[in-house]
Amino acid sequence: MNEIALTLVLLSPFIAIAVLLATSMRWSLALAAVPAFAAALLTPVGSTLELSWLLLGVHFALDATGQLFLLFSSLVWLVAGVYAAATPPDPGRRRGFDLFFLLALAGNLILVLAADMVTFYVGFALMGLSAYGMVIGRRSQRARRAGRIYLAFTLAGELALFSGLLALAAAVDSRLFADLTGIAMPPVAVGLLLLGFGIKLALPGLHLWLVPTYTGAPIVAVAVLSGPMMNAGLLGWLRFLPSDASGLADWGSVLMLLGTAGLVLGVWLGVMQREPRAVLAYSSIAKMGLISALFGTALANPVHTAPIIAALVLFAMHHLLVKSALFLGVGEWEKRGRVSWVMVVLGLLALTMIGAPFTGGAFAKQGLGEAVADGLDGPAALLTLAAIGTALLMARFMWLLTRPAARPSPICRVPVVAWLALLPVALWAPSMPGAIAFDVAGLVPLGAILAALAVMAWMDARWPGLWPHGRSSDELNAIGLALRHAKRHLPALEFQSARLRVALAWPASAPAPSQGTLVIPGLLWLALFLGLLMAAVLSH
Amino acid sequence: MSLSASLPLLILLSSLVPGLVIFLLHEESRRLRTVLNLLGATVKMILVGVMIWGVFHEQVYETRWTLAPGLDLVLHADALSVLFVSLSTLLWLVTTVYAIGYLEGSPHRSRFFGFFSLCVTATVGLALAGNLFTFVVFYEFLTLATYPLVAHKGTPEAIRGARVYLAYTLAGGMALLIGAVWLRTLAGPLEFVQGGILGGMEHLDPWALRWIFLLLIVGLGVKAALVPLHGWLPQAMVAPAPVSALLHAVAVVKAGAFGIVRVVYDVYGVEFAASLGVLALLGAAAAVTIIYGSVKALSQDHLKKRLAYSTVSQVSYIALGTAVLGPLATIGGMVHLVHQGVMKITLFFAAGNYAEALGVHRVSEMDGVGRRMPGTTLAFTVGALGMIGIPPVAGFVSKWYLGLGAVESGAAIWVLPVLVGSSLLNAAYFLPILYRAWFKQPPAAWPGGHEQAVGRWEIKGALLWPPLVTAGLAIAAGLFAAAPYSPLEWARLIAEREYSS
């Protein structure tokens, strides 16, 4: 019985694809995620499905962590599916988007339920690559650039993952996650896995794809990207790096460092952005930085591992829901502008994000706080920092929303209803009804947000042109500009990079300004990869 | 002659006889030619099926003919030869169907199909060769049979391309011949034995063996397009699409790679070769080829040239798998023999369709072909994704085993960057094509092609079904890799028998 349920969950996106191609019924987008949601609620933990003749032998299982991920991810996919299905399609383009939507959903479901490494990788690859099709959406200049950057980074991440997978599989001599308990992890494998998933989780240095993608892609794509897909990276870490394996302590410290850097980076750059989407993107970076740092803490301190991870998962789930909901709301804002009830809902979401009292965010934060309370001062301080940072970001976000939107367009009822339906869940999950807590410490961020708003209002009144509107420039462009600037003064460099560009550029590609975008991520990634490799070798 | 003695010969004859008969046929006797072709292919498939079953149950099939004192022509079926023979036979059938559709109405079809059949005969003979002498004989025969196919169009470029091809392959054949003669003189008549036979002969001078290995690899490397011996392959793109498909997927390039596998596993023995230090050389050549081929492919705008350089790169995966010690790498290399064949032939069929239907030869002309020819482009997409190594297409399985084998044997430090780098490069030159095909708007008018759309179908069935079938096979080989009777399972069998001896 359970096996049939799992099979149905995994097959439903493909069935939906078939339905879509045959009948063009767009509601298949929404229905595809229903079995998954139902299964998450109804199927008992511990169900397995094994198909030894498929691929290299696939194993699926539903464990406790998986159930949480499945539940929240499928909910977001469901809402996003409704939203997408109900939005009137662009002539001639929509089918591609729908197809890739369903493929990405399929990939996500596969990886959530995967019980062995190869199946996880298959799902991860499918999800990541199909998202490209969603990202390029309307084929505008911006969307295409976003797609290219996203694809380059995703491919790099997948290849790093593949290498790490190989190293791990060779060391353990098995592909099942269940066999990963209590082993000595080879450092190269760990490094590569952290790198591969780190790209998904936008660790600093690997985050360069996030902002262009979130600002350039259609809103539904961003909603699923920022929610379920990003957290797939976290699931990857959880699955591949079991808490009781040895050799992870040093990596944990590295991760703590990177995570903190991510948090700071996200807050710092986020408050300077000019678009709401970009602010949310940097907020994701910051939040993921926090999660990474805490995960690193868990790895570095075996005593605290279990409680931290448990709290972390809840926190991540909460973030998943809220972020997706925020983006969907921004979508509404972009279409209709500064409509009051949209602003209110977004405000509420922002509040739960920062962990205001009586919200689910607070519960999640509290859970984390308890987990790190026991002698870990660094992480505790980090939590506080994160709280303040999030508050600042949310303030900036709300501020930007007060500006008028570009072009108002008519309301579509169904997507809005779906989004609103998400609201209570987002606000109060994962807390249980009776456990809404009131914590004095939770008032600090609230105060911060009010203060920041006040400051911003004053600055804006004082110096009107200070924060003009328009598109955010992202870091890749900045780096590209800097490099070009340098090239003008260093002719030799130009020759070399021209040669390199010929080798790496896609023939007959887009106009010149975006050519830099491929070289830089490639070089950065290569440098990181080699650096990791050398580190591992030298330490052997 | 009993069945076990005559089966290899019969398999050879099942394409030789139709080929010779087809030469005599009149240009206009289409039906008879088609019947002969398909009959030959079907008979061959049945016979190969019998052979597969037999070899699986450790039955011995051997045909022997003494050509000179001490020189026997031996056709012997073992697990490795069956792998290659079944690939050749299956793809020959598909390519024949495609060629019949492609060449309809063109001149010199009898000549073409005659040489086509001879080419397959040579490939099968090569696969079934039981000693190095027989291998050399069929290797040279393959050169002779494929030259007219490359020169078929008769244009100055075709003749030029064929001349370059011939120069390279004859020179390579010479090197192979000298190496084989030397080895024969040194070690006596050597039949292919699983596990290699030279390891047990202690009296042989290791330096002589090293030089012989170099000669053999140079000779085989010409056909297998190892850098820097690959120069003929992009030139040979002037051949008609079915020829390119066959050459790249099955016949010539694979023959070279297969030869390398044979030499390392069944003549030298992989552990002995490793102790001689020659595997390092092979591995280096393979690694350089993989990267170089991919880098060159990036800068090609002509579609078939890009695919040619991609072949240069991909076939060396087989050499790479051979060069890394360990059963998993062996499995990876050998299963890639099958997988690369199926994927590459799909790509070439698709390229042929684009040229025939739309007159599109260059990547820059491929905007929006997905809209006009969705079936062909779907097949192309499957092939391309497989080349990059994206599951569940078969390429992923080979890369997985190659990588795993490399990590296991400690060679990961150089193999993994090569694998990863080449996957990235593959993505860099295939994904833009896919993007253009699916996501861009088609031009107002295509450069003219010869074929028209047939009703609802984008192109006639004989040209549409082969790529779809092979694409399906590529997916099936990956998806059902762990199922019994998959290429992966067969490769595992070979590795088992190789390392246990």
Add this chain to the structure above:
Amino acid sequence: MNNLLIWPVALPLIGSLLALVWPRRADWAGIGASVAALAVAGLVAADVMRHDSLELAIGGWTPGLGIALRADGLSAALLLMSSLVALATAIYATNYFTDAHKRADFWPLWLLLITALHALLLSGDLFNIYVTLELLGLAAVALAALGRTRAALQAAVRYLTVGLLGSLAFLTGVGLVYAAYGTLDMSTLAGQVRAEPAAWVALALMTSGLLIKSALFPMHFWLPSAHANAPAPVSAALSALVVKAAFYLVLRLWLDVFDVALGPAAAGMLGVLGAFAVIWGSWKAFRAERLKLLAAYSTVAQIGYLFVFLPVLLASAPGAARDLVFGALVLFALTHGFAKSAFFLGAGVVLQRAGHDRIAELGGTARALPVTTFGLALAGIALIGLPPSGTFLAKWQLMASAIEVGQWLWIPVIAAGSLLAGAYVFRVLGHAFGPGEGVGPALAWARQELPALLLAVVATAVLGLGAVHVWSFVVPGLAIGGIQP
């Protein structure tokens, strides 16, 4: 039947006389004599297989005073080859000569050539050999001049002068032998020759004379123009048979008569000259502009190969090792005989149809003359030495034996020669398969295309697949058989 040996000589002679007397029925005389000679050659071969060698003392007079005819494996094989080639060429020639005068001139001379050749192959006596050699040369010159063009006549005159020089040297050598040893019978001589100055000088004289006749580099300069300008059937015979005869004599002298007098240096010298011939001949063939000239230079190269065999042969240990090389040598000679004649006959067909034989203008030959092109291709394969021709096996064995005796020098020579041969053969084929109307429209294939094809098939398929029989025929007692692992 001991009398058997006289018939291969007598039959063509009778035919020649008949052709002279009845010029209008000369064709019939020619074909009839050729068929009969072939039949008898077959019988001789069968007999040799049974008895290992045959001997006939003519008139019953014992050697010393009388003339002996001998046939062993080598001569019987060559005899068989030459009768086959002669028959095929004769069939071709019936269609080639349209002019009655030319036909009347051709047949008697042709049959005389065949007579001389057969007699040479069967002779067991040095003076006899001289006579037949001389006769062969004269007949060849006369036939070469049949072309009647200025170039042909010039080439024939040069052939004559050079040939006479060779014969003179040979005669001097024979005289010296007679003076030193008192006998000219070869089997008797074999026992009497010692390693002494007389033997050396005689051998040198005879060999040098024969080298001129067999056109070994640098004595080859007469051959290309002579063979290229002669009519096609004549060229076929000249290249395939006549030069082979001279080489056969070198082989006989070196292996059977003067073997004790030889050292490795001499063989080495011949080998080096042969190596030069291979490279030079192949290169010139590659650069040739006319098909027949290409074939002629190819003959120079192939003769070179035959001489490269010599040092390896003599350095191999007597017994199984030497037998292997010897068999390979014979196989090579036989295959080349068939292949070269096939090539010349095919070139003849092309020349007749197109009116010229300029290679660059041979476009469309494959379409117009598919059978001939196929024959040329098969012959070309044998000339290059690719499987399944007999030359491939012969080269394999040569290389193997060269490695075994440590004479590595020959390997790159053989490799280079083969590659160049590949270059020039495929140059021709490339043009033939190319577009163009240089050869005229396609007609149904004519009877005259068949001989070339059949000869080529023998060279490439029959001798390739049945090569073992050459060994067992030429060196009986050699252990052939399956591989002992």
